[in-house]
Each structure stands twice: as structure tokens, then as C-alpha cells.
Amino acid sequence: MSKYRIYDLAKEFSTDSKTVLSILKTHDVNVKSHASTVGDDERKIVENTLMQKKKPAVAPKKETDKVNIPKTENHQENNKKSDTNKQNKQKSFNKARSAQSKQQYEKKQTYRGNGNIKTTVQAQDNNKMHSNENKETANTVSVNKAAERPYRSQQAAEHNDQKNIARPVATHSAVATRSDHNGANVENKNSNNRAGQENRPNHANRVNQGRTTSPNNSRPGQGNSRPASQGNRPTSQGNRPTGQSNRPTSQGNRPTSQGNRPTGQSNRPTSQGNRPTSQGNRPTSQSNRPASQSNRPASQGNRPASQGNRPTSQGNRPASQGNRPTSQGNRPTGQGNRSASQGNRPNGQGNRSAGQGQNAGQNRNNRKNWRNSRNNRNNRNNRNHPVQQKQEIIRPKVIKVGENISVKELASKMTYTVTDVIKKLMMLGIMATINQEIDFDTAVLVAAEFNINVEELPPEVDLTEIPEIKDEEKDLLPRPPVVTVMGHVDHGKTSLLDVIRKTSVTTSEAGGITQHIGAYQVMCKNRKIVFLDTPGHEAFTAMRARGAQVTDIAVLVVAADDGVMPQTLEAINHARAAKVPIVVAINKIDKPGANPEHVKQQLAEHELVAEDWGGETIMVPVSAKKKMGINDLLEMILLVAEMQELKANPNREARGIIIEAQLDKGRGPVATVLVQNGTLHVGDSIIAGTAYGKVRAMINDRGEKVKKAGPSVPVEVLGLSDVPAAGDEMAVLEEHLVRTIAEKRIGKQRTELINNKKVSLDDLFQQINEGNIKDLNILLKADVQGSLEALQSSLLGLNKSDEVRVSIVHSGVGAVNESDVMLASAANALILAFNVRPDANARKLADTEKIDIRTYRVIYEAINDIEAAMKGMLAPKYKEVIQGKVEIRQVMKFSKALVAGSYVVDGKISNTSKIRILRDNIVVHEGQIESLRRFKDDVKEVAAGYECGITIENYRDFKEGDVIEAYTMEEIAPQDL
Ligand SMILES: Nc1nc2c(ncn2[C@@H]2O[C@H](COP(=O)(O)OP(=O)(O)OP(=O)(O)O)[C@@H](O)[C@H]2O)c(=O)[nH]1
Numbered sequence: 002m003s004k005y006r007i008y009d010l011a012k013e014f015s016t017d018s019k020t021v022l023s024i025l026k027t028h029d030v031n032v033k034s035h036a037s038t039v040g041d042d043e044r045k046i047v048e049n050t051l052m053q054k055k056k057p058a059v060a061p062k063k064e065t066d067k068v069n070i071p072k073t074e075n076h077q078e079n080n081k082k083s084d085t086n087k088q089n090k091q092k093s094f095n096k097a098r099s100a101q102s103k104q105q106y107e108k109k110q111t112y113r114g115n116g117n118i119k120t121t122v123q124a125q126d127n128n129k130m131h132s133n134e135n136k137e138t139a140n141t142v143s144v145n146k147a148a149e150r151p152y153r154s155q156q157a158a159e160h161n162d163q164k165n166i167a168r169p170v171a172t173h174s175a176v177a178t179r180s181d182h183n184g185a186n187v188e189n190k191n192s193n194n195r196a197g198q199e200n201r202p203n204h205a206n207r208v209n210q211g212r213t214t215s216p217n218n219s220r221p222g223q224g225n226s227r228p229a230s231q232g233n234r235p236t237s238q239g240n241r242p243t244g245q246s247n248r249p250t251s252q253g254n255r256p257t258s259q260g261n262r263p264t265g266q267s268n269r270p271t272s273q274g275n276r277p278t279s280q281g282n283r284p285t286s287q288s289n290r291p292a293s294q295s296n297r298p299a300s301q302g303n304r305p306a307s308q309g310n311r312p313t314s315q316g317n318r319p320a321s322q323g324n325r326p327t328s329q330g331n332r333p334t335g336q337g338n339r340s341a342s343q344g345n346r347p348n349g350q351g352n353r354s355a356g357q358g359q360n361a362g363q364n365r366n367n368r369k370n371w372r373n374s375r376n377n378r379n380n381r382n383n384r385n386h387p388v389q390q391k392q393e394i395i396r397p398k399v400i401k402v403g404e405n406i407s408v409k410e411l412a413s414k415m416t417y418t419v420t421d422v423i424k425k426l427m428m429l430g431i432m433a434t435i436n437q438e439i440d441f442d443t444a445v446l447v448a449a450e451f452n453i454n455v456e457e458l459p460p461e462v463d464l465t466e467i468p469e470i471k472d473e474e475k476d477l478l479p480r481p482p483v484v485t486v487m488g489h490v491d492h493g494k495t496s497l498l499d500v501i502r503k504t505s506v507t508t509s510e511a512g513g514i515t516q517h518i519g520a521y522q523v524m525c526k527n528r529k530i531v532f533l534d535t536p537g538h539e540a541f542t543a544m545r546a547r548g549a550q551v552t553d554i555a556v557l558v559v560a561a562d563d564g565v566m567p568q569t570l571e572a573i574n575h576a577r578a579a580k581v582p583i584v585v586a587i588n589k590i591d592k593p594g595a596n597p598e599h600v601k602q603q604l605a606e607h608e609l610v611a612e613d614w615g616g617e618t619i620m621v622p623v624s625a626k627k628k629m630g631i632n633d634l635l636e637m638i639l640l641v642a643e644m645q646e647l648k649a650n651p652n653r654e655a656r657g658i659i660i661e662a663q664l665d666k667g668r669g670p671v672a673t674v675l676v677q678n679g680t681l682h683v684g685d686s687i688i689a690g691t692a693y694g695k696v697r698a699m700i701n702d703r704g705e706k707v708k709k710a711g712p713s714v715p716v717e718v719l720g721l722s723d724v725p726a727a728g729d730e731m732a733v734l735e736e737h738l739v740r741t742i743a744e745k746r747i748g749k750q751r752t753e754l755i756n757n758k759k760v761s762l763d764d765l766f767q768q769i770n771e772g773n774i775k776d777l778n779i780l781l782k783a784d785v786q787g788s789l790e791a792l793q794s795s796l797l798g799l800n801k802s803d804e805v806r807v808s809i810v811h812s813g814v815g816a817v818n819e820s821d822v823m824l825a826s827a828a829n830a831l832i833l834a835f836n837v838r839p840d841a842n843a844r845k846l847a848d849t850e851k852i853d854i855r856t857y858r859v860i861y862e863a864i865n866d867i868e869a870a871m872k873g874m875l876a877p878k879y880k881e882v883i884q885g886k887v888e889i890r891q892v893m894k895f896s897k898a899l900v901a902g903s904y905v906v907d908g909k910i911s912n913t914s915k916i917r918i919l920r921d922n923i924v925v926h927e928g929q930i931e932s933l934r935r936f937k938d939d940v941k942e943v944a945a946g947y948e949c950g951i952t953i954e955n956y957r958d959f960k961e962g963d964v965i966e967a968y969t970m971e972e973i974a975p976q977d978l
Contacts, residue, residue: 423435
């Protein structure tokens with residue numbers, strides 16, 4: 002059994018690997034990629050499918066042929082009818098025959114005497130006719146030597162099985178056979194036709210073969226008439242009744258075979274090309290029918306020889322053969338119904354019986370019918386071909402599509418090929434690639450082109466989102482305000498909190514600078530206030546912003562001696578953005594240079610007008626150092642909080658915010674959570690970002706272990722699987738949900754990360770490997786238009802693979818500027834600059850946006866780089882696996898091949914191995930094995946320590962001493978995203 006690579010098949014059938022893959026996948030053939038190998042059966046599937054696909058395109062022509070040509074045929078047949086002279090008919094056939102074939106035949110006939118020539122020629126004419134007929138019926142006809150070969154061997158086997166006929170295995174030419182056989186007929190010897198039968202193996206027709214089984218001495222007439230043409234078959238059948246008495250053997254077999262045929266047909270799919278053996282045994286022979294009817298015509302050419310005996314064997318056949326085609330047209334399964342179809346065969350019978358007792362010439366109509374029926378049978382068999390039936394694709398009438406769908410997915414849903422869909426898209430003016438997503442409306446338009454309706458899928462539920470809990474008003478209770486202290490560096494935020502908490506934080510801070518958000522709860526007038534200490538340094542702007550989002554009140558610390566500074570303004574903006582009321586603490590009023598009024602004035606310029614200046618902003622002069630004005634500040638905070646009516650429901654599952662988190666050596670992930678609503682308990686299952694787990698322990702701001710934390714309570718939580726990020730929402734959920742959501746979040750996060758990743762030539766390889774990039778977007782800039790065009794066409798010339806395609810998103814003459822970088826960023830493109838360079842701003846922006854700008858001075862280098870990167874992406878899909886090493890020890894010359902008599906030194910070599918021939922360790926050839934033999938037998942593989950004969954495909958220059966390295970290319974599983 003031969004092995005074929007998908008891409009080889011694609012090449013062979015002038016299509017692409019994907020089409021071949023999709024065909025095979027449609028037939029449940031397990032193939033992975035274009036490099037996967039398949040056998041003969043799969044090859045036939047592909048061949049048949051592709052042939053079927055081609056049919057509609059030429060259908061009208063065929064239809065015409067069908068209509069016209071038969072007319073001519075009828076005309077001819079009518080003429081023939083009126084012509085009772087068989088010889089004349091033969092002459093006319095001879096005229097029609099090509100001179101070349103005539104010569105060939107005549108040459109051959111010289112070995113067997115002139116008496117046979119006519120018959121042989123006639124047979125050829127018949128072949129020709131059949132061939133034409135087959136064309137008319139749209140059956141592809143080809144003289145397939147390869148197909149004949151197996152057929153012959155099969156015949157040989159079958160001959161052996163036929164005890165009644167001692168036929169030698171036929172290995173001779175059809176002509177020789179015919180001549181022998183015809184000779185016998187011409188002489189009316191009526192002798193056993195075995196001689197002809199012996200040679201019959203050449204006939205690839207089932208019909209012939211069936212007939213060959215009947216050595217009939219009693220039917221001289223039939224014997225004579227048949228050689229003239231296959232069309233005589235009806236005649237012989239007509240005589241059958243009579244002949245039957247004399248033909249016990251063949252007749253006895255045939256009825257049986259026909260009766261059994263249905264069973265035999267179950268295997269028939271393959272081909273009539275091999276049917277030849279015998280009708281008597283037809284069931285058996287049918288089961289071996291290889292595949293293609295296309296070979297039949299060729300075999301029909303040999304029929305005459307065998308037809309001499311046909312009458313006998315066809316004793317019971319008439320019923321089944323006449324109209325079989327018609328009845329079988331509706332036989333999807335074909336096989337089980339075949340016997341049923343015999344009921345429709347009367348036509349054939351009618352014709353056949355008409356010919357009974359008559360010469361071949363009188364049976365021309367029958368012959369025609371027979372031919373037609375045979376052609377019909379061909380068609381029928383085509384229709385009944387199980388493989389072909391499998392190929393019938395049920396197209397959906399309605400498909401469901403979401404907001405977006407990739408071209409590939411849409412094609413799959415519609416059961417059409419991607420190419421079909423892309424073509425339709427192009428017709429709609431949309432250029433899309435296989436992985437490109439199209440929106441719902443476009444999908445509707447495309448599907449309409451295929452007469453498929455599209456229904457919209459409901460919007461996808463984001464399973465990573467935590468459902469909101471709505472609280473009843475009656476369940477809400479007042480909660481402590483959460484206060485963020487913000488301000489410029491060193492204006493005294495930490496000192497102020499320290500005073501408020503009456504604990505010292507500043508001394509333990511590295512470098513005296515607060516580096517994280519701390520949360521503290523203080524009491525004032527028996528009411529709680531939660532303080533978040535935001536970092537004052539510029540580097541923590543983002544954290545500050547986040548801190549402002551979770552707070553109810555912002556305390557803006559401004560040093561009275563320093564006034565409003567840049568970060569003061571930034572803090573104001575954050576608070577305003579969060580719509581958080583601001584209370585200003587004018588600190589360091591104890592300092593000699595302190596000027597609170599100046600601060601008020603500065604703040605007023607930024608629309609924070611103090612109450613005593615007629616505004617609404619509460620401003621409290623304080624001194625953290627001297628502990629002055631602290632209570633006033635707390636009271637003002639409470640006042641503002643009161644006005645906000647801050648409430649929460651403590652009797653529900655907790656929701657909160659991660660204030661900060663870290664991985665503690667001894668305790669694992671530790672997160673400071675500010676509970677915003679509900680109550681968090683030890684043992685609760687929580688999720689925060691992608692971290693999840695059960696609350697193992699909780700510690701409050703004073704370092705005390707607590708079992709629960711209500712609204713506005715900051716606690717350190719232990720028990721998370723991972724360290725969450727500051728600002729992540731914390732939620733208590735059912736145990737099974739937290740894990741699922743976390744996993745989905747991780748997946749989403751990775752996808753987002755990938756999507757946000759900018760393309761770069763360096764990691765192009767990796768990104769395409771990961772399946773993230775299907776289009777390599779390039780923005781081209783060059784010094785002159787000529788270079789630009791040359792580059793553009795060269796780059797587009799790299800588009801030889803459907804997997805990764807170069808796409809020029811923009812091209813222009815001149816330096817790379819900011820707008821180029823922005824465009825590249827938006828299109829996820831890399832910039833290719835030829836003889837131009839990016840300006841300073843563009844370079845800066847490119848750094849920020851992480852846009853890869855490649856500068857070249859030689860076009861060739863630019864193309865090479867891109868090509869290498871693209872190949873790099875594709876290459877890792879397969880890896881080379883060395884199978885073995887073989888030493889060529891003798892080069893043997895044969896007429897047809899040059900064989901490397903070799904010895905497997907290491908590993909093994911198989912007949913599907915890829916090979917490279919090394920001479921002094923230099924590769925002199927890379928290719929494929931043509932044949933691998935041990936002695937005279939083809940073998941699949943040869944192991945180390947054994948000798949073998951190897952022929953190399955399309956290579957004969959190997960020498961003794963060369964080493965053949967056998968290897969396979971193994972597919973590497975795509976990396977999981
Ligand atoms: N004289 C005087 N000095 C103060 C006062 N408050 C803070 N300081 C001093 O100002 C310096 C900075 O105080 P911090 O509390 O660290 O200021 P911060 O705003 O928290 O600084 P970062 O943590 O860097 O943002 C320290 O040396 C304090 O002793 C005050 O009211 N009066």
C-alpha cells in the first residue's frame with residue numbers, strides 16, 4: 002500500500018493541502034496536517050471528491066454530450082441495424098480506427114495469423130466505441146496501467162479458483178488473447194474457448210470475465226459473433242437458454258452469482274476495473290473491484306475475446322442487467338437493493354432475447370442497449386459508491402453566530418470551505434484572511450450568498466465577572482468613612498496619621514518614605530474612621546489614584562511652609578475624578594515660615610475655596626509635630642462623612658478591595674483587604690483578581706487576630722492561593738465558583754496580554770508559534786518611491802503560505818515620524834525603514850509603544866530578515882527525527898532502476914522515510930525513497946544489521962560508500978495558549 006503526504010496529494014490533484022485535509026476530515030480520516038500520510042483508500046477519497054467537485058463546472062457540456070452523442074450513436078445503430086453484413090460493419094469500424102493503433106495491432110497479429118486481425122481490430126473499434134460511450138456518460142475513462150496490474154494478478158487468482166476451467170494465469174497481451182480466441186471462432190470450431198479465456202485476464206471487464214467462465218462447445222454462432230464486438234453480448238445472452246443446457250458449469254455459477262450479487266456489491270465500491278474475473282463468480286469479483294470505473298473502457302477493449310462464451314454464463318443475467326442502471330440510480334446504499342433492481346432490468350433482457358439465435362450483427366441494438374446499460378451501470382456504481390455517499394455534505398439552513406466570528410469558524414459552521422467564504426467576502430468587497438473576524442452583519446451577508454440564514458447568539462456572559470448583590474434599603478446600616486491622606490512629598494502625611502493613631506510609622510519606613518498603602522482604623526468621639534495612608538512619591542501615582550477610588554473622603558495635606566506643589570495638584574485631581582470630597586489639612590503650622598493663608602490662596606486658585614474665604618472646602622490648620630488641630634480634623638471628617646450618609650449591609654457576603662498584598666515568607670500571600678460591604682469571616686471562600694482561597698486567618702490594624710471584619714474594616718487576610726494586586730476586588734463566593742472564576746480570569750488575562758503584545762521581528766517567531774499572529778503587518782518607509790515599490794512587491798512575494806501573510810498597512814516616502822509609530826501601534830505593525838530613520842519623537846514614542854523599527858540600507862537584507870522570521874515561525878511545527886543510517890555497499894544497475902545495495906548500520910529505514918545522502922559527511926542529495934526491498938520483496942522497513950535494496954526517487958547519482966540518513970519529520974503539537 003502506498004503512502005501519500007497530504008501536500009503531495011494536493012500537488013497531484015492541483016489543489017491545496019487544506020482542501021485535501023478538509024476532504025479527508027469530512028470522511029473521518031484522522032489527518033493532522035499537510036505532512037500527514039495517508040494510504041491508497043484516502044487518496045481515492047480525495048480523487049473522487051475532487052472529481053465530483055469538478056463535475057458541476059462541466060456539467061452543461063456533458064449534458065449536451067449526453068444528448069447529442071447518443072443521437073449519433075442511435076443513428077449509427079440504426080444504420081447498423083439495416084446492415085446485416087457483419088463484415089461491412091467491421092470495415093466501417095476499421096476505418097474509424099486510428100492508423101497508429103491499427104499498425105500496432107497488425108504488428109502483433111503477425112504472430113498469430115491474418116485470420117485474427119480483423120476480429121482484433123474490431124475489438125479495438127469496440128473498445129473505442131465503449132470508450133466514447135463512457136465519455137458520453139461522463140465517466141472518466143483512462144487506460145490505467147497501474148489499475149490493470151492488480152487486476153491481472155487478481156484474475157490469476159480467480160482463475161485458479163475456477164475448477165471447471167483450467168485457465169492458465171494470463172500474462173499476455175490482450176491482442177494475443179483475442180487472436181487466439183477469435184481464431185477459434187472464425188473457424189467455427191466451437192471448441193472449448195478456453196484458449197481465449199486463458200488470455201482473458203487482460204480484460205478488465207467484469208462482463209468479459211463472467212463470460213470467460215463458460216467454455217461452451219455448443220454455441221458456435223455466438224462464438225463467432227461475439228468477437229466482432231461487445232455489442233454482441235445481448236445476442237449471446239439471447240441464446241443462453243439454449244446454451245444453458247450445454248453449459249452446466251458456467252450457467253450454474255452465474256445465476257448463483259447474480260443472486261449473490263447484492264452481497265458482493267457491498268464491497269463493490271472499489272472498482273469495476275478489477276471486476277474482470279468472471280461473472281460466474283461475480284459476487285466475488287465484484288468485491289474486489291478496485292475503484293474506478295474509469296478503467297473500464299480500456300478493459301472493454303478486450304471483451305470480444307471473452308464474449309464468445311458469454312451467453313453461457315449469462316443464463317440468468319438478463320433479468321439483472323438490462324435496466325440495472327435505472328433502478329440503481331436511486332440506490333443510495335446500492336448494495337442491498339441490487340437484487341431489487343433486477344426487476345427493472347427487463348429492457349436489457351428484452352434486447353438480449355431479441356438477439357437470441359441471431360448473429361451479432363442483428364443484435365446491434367441489443368449491443369447498444371448493453372453498452373448503455375453498462376455505462377449506466379457505471380453511473381450507478383458511481384452513485385452507489387459508498388465513499389462518495391459519505392461525501393454528501395448536509396448544509397445547514399440556519400447557523401448561529403455571535404457578535405463576531407472568524408472566517409474559518411463561519412466556513413465550518415456553513416460546511417463550506419474557507420476558500421469559498423473568502424471568495425464570497427471578496428465579492429462583497431471585503432478582503433479577509435482565514436483567521437480574521439467578521440462582524441455579525443457581514444456574516445449574515447456572506448451566509449446569504451450560500452442561502453443560509455444567520456441567527457444571532459445572545460451576548461456572551463462574562464464568567465469572570467462577579468455578580469452584584471443589591472441590598473435592601475432596610476438592611477443598610479451606617480458605616481465608618483474611609484479616608485485617604487494625600488499630598489506632596491514630605492508634607493507630613495505619615496506624621497499626621499501617626500499622630501492620629503498615636504503610633505509611629507515613620508521610623509520603620511525604609512528611607513523614611515511610605516512605600517505602600519497602609520490602612521488604619523481610629524476612634525473619634527466613639528465613631529470609627531478608617532485611614533488609608535497613600536504614598537506621596539511620584540512613582541506611586543497609580544497607587545494613589547487607586548487609593549482615591551476606594552475612599553469616601555480625601556484629606557489633602559499641604560505643608561503651610563511649602564504651599565501647593567505639583568503632587569498636591571495631582572492629588573486634587575484624583576480626588577475630583579473620584580468625586581470624593583476633600584478636607585484640607587494645612588500642616589506644619591508650627592513652623593516659623595508657615596503661611597496658611599497663602600496656602601488657602603493657592604488652593605483657591607485651584608477651585609478649593611476655604612469656608613472662611615466664602616467657599617465650601619473645609620480647611621483645618623494642623624501640626625503633626627506639635628499634635629495641634631488633630632481633633633478638629635477628625636471632627637471635620639466625621640462631619641463630612643455624616644453628610645455623605647455612608648451605609649452598608651453587614652449581614653451579607655463580603656465585598657472589598659485589596660489595599661495592598663505581599664508574599665510573606667512565613668505566612669504566604671498576605672493581602673490587606675478593606676471590606677466595603679458585608680462581613681468577611683474566617684473560613685469564607687474568597688476571590689481577589691486571579692487569587693482565590695479560604696480565609697485562614699484575619700489580623701486587624703493593631704495586629705490582633707479577628708474572626709470577622711465588617712464594612713469599612715481593613716484586615717490582613719491569609720489563605721489566598723496567590724498574591725493579588727492592589728486595587729483588586731475581593732468577593733466571598735461559593736467554594737466551587739471561586740476556583741472556576743479565577744481560572745477563567747487567568748485565561749482571559751493571558752489572552753489580553755497576548756493581544757496587547759506588539760509585534761516585533763525578534764519575537765515574531767514565538768508569537769506566530771503561539772498562534773497569535775496570522776498577518777505580519779508592516780509599515781514601510783523609504784527614501785524614494787522606487788525603493789518603496791521594490792520593497793513592497795518583494796515583501797508581498799513572501800506570501801506563499803496561508804498561515805502567515807505579510808500585509809503592508811501603510812507605505813510612504815520620508816523619515817519615520819510619530820504618526821507612523823501611532824499607526825503601527827494601532828495596527829500592531831512593525832516599521833521597516835529603508836534608507837530613512839525615525840526622528841527623535843518617533844523613536845521616543847516607539848519606545849513607549851514598544852514598536853519595532855527596523856532600518857535597512859539593502860533591500861535584500863530587509864527581505865531576508867522578514868523571510869527568516871516568517872520561516873522561523875513555521876519551521877518549529879515539525880521536527881526532524883533521525884531513524885537510522887544506511888551504508889551503500891554496492892550500486893546495482895537494472896534496466897529500469899539503479900539500486901543501492903545497502904546495509905542498515907544503525908536504527909532502521911522505512912519505505913516512507915525521508916532520506917539525505919551523505920558523501921564524506923556532506924549532503925549530496927535530499928529526497929525520498931522510491932522502493933525498499935529485501936531480496937525481491939518490497940518491505941516496509943529494514944532494521945539495523947540487515948541488507949536491503951533501495952531506489953531513490955529521482956536520483957541515481959549515489960555511489961558506493963555513500964551514507965543514507967533516514968529521517969522523518971514529526972509534527973510538534975501546537976503550544977497551548
Ligand atoms: N515642623 C514640623 N515638621 C513636620 C510636621 N509633620 C511632619 N513633619 C516632618 O516632615 C517630614 C516628613 O514627614 P512625613 O510624615 O514623612 O511626610 P510624608 O508626606 O508622609 O512623606 P512621604 O512618606 O515621603 O510621602 C518629617 O521629617 C516630619 O518630622 C509638622 O507638623 N511640623
